[in-house]
Amino acid sequence: MPEPVVLVLDADPPPRLGRLTGRARVLRTDGAGLADRLPGADVLLVWDFTSDAVRRAWPGEGPRPRWVHAASAGVDRLLCPELAASGTVLTNARGIFERPIAEYVAGLVLALAKDLPTTLALQRERRWHHREGQQVAGSRAVVVGAGPIGREITRLLHGLGVQVALVGRTARRTIHGIEDLGPLAARADWVISAVPLTPATYGMFDARFFGLLQPSARFINVGRGASVVEADLVDALNRRWLAGAALDVFADEPLGEQSPLWEVPGLLVSPHLSGDTVGWRDRLSEQFVAMYELWAEGEPLPNVVDKERGYVPSADNSAEKSAETEDTSPE
């Protein structure tokens, strides 16, 4: 029996795939070559998570891989109707990014409460100017997106004494349903989005949403950029509907030098790095190798994406699904 073909979408080689030697033929392709290579692949590893080549190449002719693994939490860049309708199993990198992203959010909350950006600006001017910070303990946060990333953010902020409400698609146990988002956001000091990009979350943070916030509130997005109507956020910041915002994700990445977002007062821009800590590529690669071993043995894979929903359902709500005919709210 020939070794299965693992096709890796990336210009640069992932680390540590040497472990598959003797068990798989590992081939690499860039986005331009993907369509030609796809029919010969058993497994597709989407290592370049910034590429939308899969979405473009998938609808073409010929057989398709039986398993596609995304080395990312979100799968919005590669999901297309044809992949969703196919028998191909789609998995993601659940387990890798939760803690780093939660730490990043906690760091932003603390740094903004203590006004660290102003401290750094005053240092450049050699100015000693004492100011009062905000206490984080006792402040109120709403975390939108009740997947593993949102839950880890909730856990870490709770440990800092923040009163956190977690909002998911539907209410269950300690999670609020999306219908509670407005009233919760209206009382929040921090609104944090960790939603995947789905039809239901596309543009959900718009002028109407920002209009609900307290003028002292801050908005942080570590989910997906297109869930925010960026022009509305800029407008809301300029009108001081909220006190500040931090975006790690954007509708178009990388953000171009000409983007107006770089210079909006009160807006902190970071280059989609919240989940990426030293060694993250090794961890992603090890995760894929471990999953490949299961796949090669015919065992069930973890982290299987519900291709209709566009994310991996949490264990505690996979039971719900059968009772629902359609479901496109944020998770």
Place this chain on the structure above:
Amino acid sequence: MPEPVVLVLDADPPPRLGRLTGRARVLRTDGAGLADRLPGADVLLVWDFTSDAVRRAWPGEGPRPRWVHAASAGVDRLLCPELAASGTVLTNARGIFERPIAEYVAGLVLALAKDLPTTLALQRERRWHHREGQQVAGSRAVVVGAGPIGREITRLLHGLGVQVALVGRTARRTIHGIEDLGPLAARADWVISAVPLTPATYGMFDARFFGLLQPSARFINVGRGASVVEADLVDALNRRWLAGAALDVFADEPLGEQSPLWEVPGLLVSPHLSGDTVGWRDRLSEQFVAMYELWAEGEPLPNVVDKERGYVPSADNSAEKSAETEDTSPE
């Protein structure tokens, strides 16, 4: 019986002392007038914690207040041999600054691990440059100073998954003795000082100490500036003996515009604000009023400073004292 005289050292009036109306005559003085006013005062409230007027005025002639309260955690600026030798009770503001300072430290640890200063600098240049952060969970910290501030820092960092060693004057239960500082610092990612300024802590962080650190380590000082030999820290940063430092306190405050410290690569300078969150002056004032009520009733005061040691001994080591003849190590 006439109302006791409460003399407040500050150019600006503290808030909420109106609550003492009918129970005390509240007088104010600036540093220049202190010596003349001191003999007529029953209680001295040192509201201006940046002043060293007490140290200058106390040795003069005449009666002295029976109680001096410092609206600060450290009492190094006002303690003098004559006050230490007197029967006057000295108290501090224990209870007000612990949580804000611990949050500030946690914010610095997270912000530095995630390289937030570089993110802000790149934003000013409109440059999208992805980088990898460090995971805070699992990193190692040493907190020097086992008083209530050091303990709260330890608690908060522990909650973020940091492996924290707390170093005090003498080993007891979960606290390491000062003799362990070197070996612990040599393995630490973070060294955080929350020591009071005493003869034993003056200049304790010097070239020899910085020479012990890992090149990846960062040093944070929220204690007192003069515990650090600032020239040695600058030299150590320039030689890359450590990766970075953040100072909130300095030997001379406010830091002058000409200070070389403003522009040391890898050094974050903040204007002694780590403990100061919105409402802190109110909380300090309420604490004093509550203590005044005890004092007026002849009840024992909390937060009594051991004037030989220079800080309020923790409950769990006040028993040690009788067994020791001298004790000037950091706490």
